[in-house]
Amino acid sequence: MTNDMRHISKVISDDEKRAPNRAMLRAVGFKDEDFKKPMIGIASTWSEVTPCNIHIDKLALSSKKGVNEAGGAGLIFNTITVSDGISMGTAGMRYSLPSRDVIADSIETVVGGQSLDGFVAIGGCDKNMPGCLIAISRMNLPAVFSYGGSIKPGKLNGKDIDIVSVFEGVGQYSAGTIDKEELHQIECHACPGAGSCGGMYTANTMASAIEALGMSLPGSSSNPAESDLKYQDCSDAGQAVYHLLEKNIKPRDILTKKAFENAITVVMALGGSTNAILHLLAIAHAAEVELKLEDFEEIQKRVPHIADLKPSGRYVMNDLHEAGGVPAVMKLLLREGLLHGDCLTVTGKTIEENLRDLDDLKEGQKVIYPISEALRKDGPLVVLKGNLAPEGAVAKVSGLKVKSLxxxxxxxxxxxEATEAVLDGSIVEGDVLIIRYEGPKGGPGMPEMLSISGIIIGKGLGESVALLTDGRFSGGTHGLVVGHIAPEAQVGGPIAFVHNGDQVTVDSDSRELTLHVTEEELTQRKQNWTPPQLVSRGVLAKYARTVSSASKGAVTDLFDEVKVPIEVK
Incomplete structure (x- = not known):
């Protein structure tokens, strides 16, 4: 290079190399000072396809405001949601569980692709919560989850109703106990506004579990959707992420084995959804924490069920909020020695420190029972095993009068086909109704069975018919139902070889799920069996080929390590 050329030649610094990146961000509103701040994402699940998420666009703005006020540069991005309540009983329900992993993958993709420093994730409908937490666990960047909140109860004839009332109303109409106009009135009054389904169903269960994990701020899970408290929640979450960055606290510092034990404890005490087992297993897998069905069994035996919440009880999440909320329940459990108080949380403090200055349950409230007067002395989510479910199955037994059949x-x-049989009267007292090829691979997508279980309840068969499946049940399901049977039918689990008329025993006390057929007979039946073809194209095809057993959380990245030889040239 000549001396004349040297004066126009410069070494390009890393800062100057970033000029094109900055140019793009200037187009979305960044100023010079914003480039000196951490970029914090707000993963919004806003959508008009469900009341659970219809208000989350405004909550995301509140989180962005909190981020900016704390000193960060907030950036909102969206991901998808599927409404379980709308897709229930249709082919669309097969997309519900896969949506959990699409949510996780999409958040990971944006956060990783844009090199964000941390993020807030806001979820509403059932799969939003675990999807967000799986992404948070994988990325291991400072993050806070904020719940969109629960819907107000519907009102009809002076009584609280909700979405489950509609499913059960279909069964009542089929049984002739209500007429078409009464069913229409239930439909019109069940969902009065924004927010997730009101009982201790899957959304509220997972929100409570995440608060117990320490990944959301105290009160986030029980503050109502349509309230000033919820907007404050989300603003505070934005500020909390900034402070986590300052302290270098990451999700896996919080998501320890003891934290998962706290989450299971709260789910058992509240009588949460069976889906919590599936989702907590998946979150633990993402966080690289060893969690097994046996952990749920062990905690179930020592944690009492103390919440009189729907679907088996009388009250909804808003009632629990008025009674003191999830923090007050956790404070009670901590005092009884049932929680690990030393677990770190997104506040930067421990569970015990967070709860110390919060209120106890209100005097005279009727939602949460004293430990000494528990609804059950142990938890209502039980793991069953037997020759019909060698890898396990799950049942929710709260409120059951009949424990075995x-x-x-x-x-x-x-x-x-099963729904038609129930509606036309082919299913009678004493039957064990089995629905198979509905597992993670076989469904594909492990659809929920709220529609048929609600119809069974509505027809008055909830205590006299057992319903077994390798699919799932909604958090709104109650009755003698067993789901997550593993291995599933699609992969040659024993449920594939049950014949009409075979005797089957379901016993929630002895945790037994037995097919009364000899091993020799089962072996013979298997030799004559061919699995159905899987879906061949699209997201469900990809899901069916990557998803694991329900007993391992139905995760999509549980791969065997394959050593690939490296060619050296």
Whole structure:
């Protein structure tokens, strides 16, 4: 290079190399001073397809405001949601569980692709919560989850109703106990506004579990959707992420084995959804924490069920909020020695420190029972095993009068066929109704069975018919139902070889799920069996080929390590 050329030649610094990146961000509103701040994402699940998420756009703005006020540069981005309540009982329900992993993958993609320094994730409908937490666990960047909150209860004839009332109303109409106009009135009054389904169903269960994990701020899970408290929640979450960055506290500092034990404890005490087992297993997998069905079994035996919440009880999440909320329940459990108080949380403080200055349950409230007067002395989510479910199955037994049943199997390969059989009176007292090929691979997507279980309740068969499936149940389901049977039918689990008329025993006390057929007979039946073809294209095809067993959380990245030889040239 000549001397004349040297004066116009410069070494390009890293800062100057970033000029194109900054140019793009200037177009979305960044100023010079913003480039000196941490970029903090707000993962919004806003959507008009469900009341659970209809208000989250405004909550995301509140979180961005909190981020900016704390000293960060907030950037809102969106991900998807599927409304379980709307897709229930249709082919669309097959997309519900896969949506959990699409949410996780999409958040990971944006946060990783844009090199964000941390993020707030705001979720509403059922799969939003675990999807957000899986992404938070994978990325291990400072992050806070904020719940969109629960819907107000509907009102009809002076009584509280909700979405489950509608499903059960279909069964009541089929049984002739209500007429078409009464069913229409239930439909019109069940969902009065924004927010997730009101009982201790999957959304509220997972929100409570996440608060117990320490990944959301105290009160986030029980503050109502349509309230000033919820907007404050989300603003505070934005500020909290900034402070986590300052302190270099990351999700895996919080998501320890003891934190998961706290989450399971709160789910058992509140009588939460069976889906919590599936989702907590998946979150733990993402966080690289070893969690197994046996952990749920152990905690179930020592944690009492103390919450009189729907679907088996009388009250909804808003009632729990008025009674003191999830923090007050956790304070009670901590005092009884049932929680690990030394677990770190997103406040930068421990569970015990967070709860110290918060209020106890209100005097005279009726939602939460004293430990000494628990609804059950142990938890209502039980793991069953037996020759019908060698890897396990799960049931929710809160409110059950009949704890066991032995009866003839009536077997269906689709929920639609089984529903028709229930509606036309083919299913009678004492039957064990089996719906198979509805597992993670076989569904595909492990659809929920709230529609058929609600119809069974509405027809008055909830205590006299057992319903078994390798699919799932909604958090709104109650009755003698067992889901997550593993291995599933699609991979040759024993549920694939049940014949009509086989005797089956379901016993929630002895944790037994037994098919009364010899091993020799089962082996013979398997030799004559061919699995159905999987879906061949699209997201469900990809899901079916990557998803694990329900007993391992139905995760999509549980791969065997394959050593690939490296060619050296």
């Amino acid at each position: 032995t009866g003839p199997a009536k077997v269906f390969d689709t929920e639609e």
